[in-house]
Amino acid sequence: MALTERLLMGPGPSNPYPEVSAALARPMLGHLDPEFLALLDETCERLRRVFATGNRLTLPVSGTGSAGMEAALVNVVHPGDTGVVGVNGLFGERMAEVASRLGAEVVRVEAPWGEPLDPDALVGAHPSPAAIAFVHAETSTGVRNDVEPVTARKGGALVVLDTVTSLGGMEVDVDGWGVDVCYSGTQKCLGAPPGLAPFTLGPAAWERRTARPPSWYLDMGLIAGYVDGTGGRTYHHTAPVSMVFALHAALGVLLEEGLEQAWQRHEDCGRRLQAGLEALGLELLAPKDHRLAQLTTVLVPDDLPGAMTEADVRRALLERDGIEIGGGVGPLAGKTWRIGCLGHSARPANVTLLLAALAEVLER
């Protein structure tokens, strides 16, 4: 079968680092093999560095980023709990839905798609919520929500933070900020394929965790018995070995580059992309002071050439140049494109190529 190469500049997956593709094909090891367990331990240690946390319970959840979201909520949301959820995009909406299915009384704090959440509104929405949950970097809008103004005033609430599109691409400081539960995905700024959810849960959340959550698969009380080698290795489920190899390699590349250097690379690429898009006369959705660098939402212009639709533009990029960018979702479907500079894809040459290709397709 012919293998098609794509330059992935949508909202994820991004192109994996070459070291990651090589790691995927490593010879298989058993999930209880001492060598695999050592590699898993090292993966968790690398995740602690990337999350900036000392949390013992830091590990890759065996599912995609959305499984990380579910794992975060199912382990701390008790039926009847009040959960404040920030909703200013698809993934905040998803958090509200997941929490609601778990029996939480969800208090929604909304902002328009494209605007940041108001930290005061999140903190003031309820006098004593069990949890406050929101998204750091909204993949659906390209907006950054501020974390510290919320965590600094969280009171007795646990803060659950989605860092799917931020981890590895901009500062995330779980312990410094006081985030209690945090999860991410592997296919964005971490430069690995989709399939695992980096996850960390702190001592306060551990104390208040649900004893027997409805999900057995995502029950951290049980998973900890396998991943945390200090208490023996109790089999829970078979670890997705090849994906752990991939994440281990991706985190190795990231930490070798240096976290701050990687953040800067994402920042530089994203800002150059955004300047280039504006130079083409395109308008960006997110306000400048809360605009992500790694994920940019562009408004589709009214004057597309010929009878082109926005989907035609994406198809033209894909078919001629092999470049993937994303369409809009939810209320932004058909109205926006989403362009990522994520992980290994965040390279100057990729920005140059994309801007040139887009200018040509748009005849600008």
Added chain:
Amino acid sequence: MALTERLLMGPGPSNPYPEVSAALARPMLGHLDPEFLALLDETCERLRRVFATGNRLTLPVSGTGSAGMEAALVNVVHPGDTGVVGVNGLFGERMAEVASRLGAEVVRVEAPWGEPLDPDALVGAHPSPAAIAFVHAETSTGVRNDVEPVTARKGGALVVLDTVTSLGGMEVDVDGWGVDVCYSGTQKCLGAPPGLAPFTLGPAAWERRTARPPSWYLDMGLIAGYVDGTGGRTYHHTAPVSMVFALHAALGVLLEEGLEQAWQRHEDCGRRLQAGLEALGLELLAPKDHRLAQLTTVLVPDDLPGAMTEADVRRALLERDGIEIGGGVGPLAGKTWRIGCLGHSARPANVTLLLAALAEVLER
């Protein structure tokens, strides 16, 4: 980092087919890329052939086999439902636990670990259960549970069947037998890495599915909107692209060999292994008429050489010859070994090697 090669003859993972390792390293595609969607469709079609089903809802769940179990139950178990669960090993036990967490009234039908379930007991345990759930091939004991004597008399119950260790290694006939919900894992007889759960759900189960299950991640009503291309492609979660590449390749190898030929290969390897173990004077746990070929449970003999423990024997095999076999679990921990002839690992030379190495370590 040095790469260690193992011959994996435990209860899984098995060694992936070489075509699978190559597929893992394929260039990444976006989860909405037309090429990826075509490959996903083909993967689902291949799964239909392997499950022997026409079920439209046939797909890989984005998690390991245990996620498949949870997906199977969370989509059909309503709180308060009566669920009959067959328990004669770890995975039957797990089904009971998962169903119970979902609010089912679980009626346990037990058999001793190492013995098959009694189909009459399963069918007669309750006059009108919502579901009857059990394991086809118990990975913890090496015992086959008969399916048709249950499905033939299921009445109004949905039958939920675990085929984690049977699919691809022995006959599974979802439609012919009348199984309503069936799941498997990729790392056993299918010859792929762990990380996905092949899954199929029939029309009766679809009609009676839970409208809004507590798990958003595993909600088949939503997942169908992405996987089933006939109704458009509604984004749910990002598909684990590389793992789908791997499964697609593994199913290709399996179907090219031929399903019946692969079953026979598992049968031949397993029976030769079992004859060889008995020739070494070892005793097998499972009764002959319900003994799996692909997964053999051997009793640890009393007369291990020197001061060896059973774990020492496994370590000796691993460290000198790079061969992994499994230990026992639950009440069989320390008392049994589990030896798999699964997927690509089910080869005559591997059986020859394992028997020779074991004979040497055991000084028999």
